[in-house]
Amino acid sequence: MSLPDHYDVKMPCHLILSKLADKCPSAVLAVLDSLVDPLQKTINFKPKQDAVKQEVDRNEDMIRSALRAIASLNRISGGDCSHKFKNLMTEISRSPALSEKYYSIRNE
Numbered sequence: 542m543s544l545p546d547h548y549d550v551k552m553p554c555h556l557i558l559s560k561l562a563d564k565c566p567s568a569v570l571a572v573l574d575s576l577v578d579p580l581q582k583t584i585n586f587k588p589k590q591d592a593v594k595q596e597v598d599r600n601e602d603m604i605r606s607a608l609r610a611i612a613s614l615n616r617i618s619g620g621d622c623s624h625k626f627k628n629l630m631t632e633i634s635r636s637p638a639l640s641e642k643y644y645s646i647r648n649e
Contacts, residue, residue, distance in 0.1 A: 559613035
């Protein structure tokens with residue numbers, strides 16, 4: 542999987558990851574630790590100060606996409622077994638902006 546790649550690659554990867562989490566949870570759980578860092582970088586990425594509106598909008602879409610994938614991973618029973626993933630969920634819940642987006646996405 543190419544999670545650290547370009548926007549056009551990340552979006553489909555997040556979707557595939559969400560589908561895999563639903564269809565093959567044991568396979569995803571086996572590599573859960575390796576998925577945390579790229580997802581964390583994506584949700585914490587800040588566009589440059591002089592970014593144009595399109596870049597800001599793309600970044601917001603990317604964050605929502607990553608949060609959808611994270612919500613799918615969180616639904617997997619046994620998702621608590623990864624310390625890194627637990628830390629990611631704690632980080633999301635402590636950030637007002639991320640927390641609001643996450644719960645909005647989760648309730649879609």
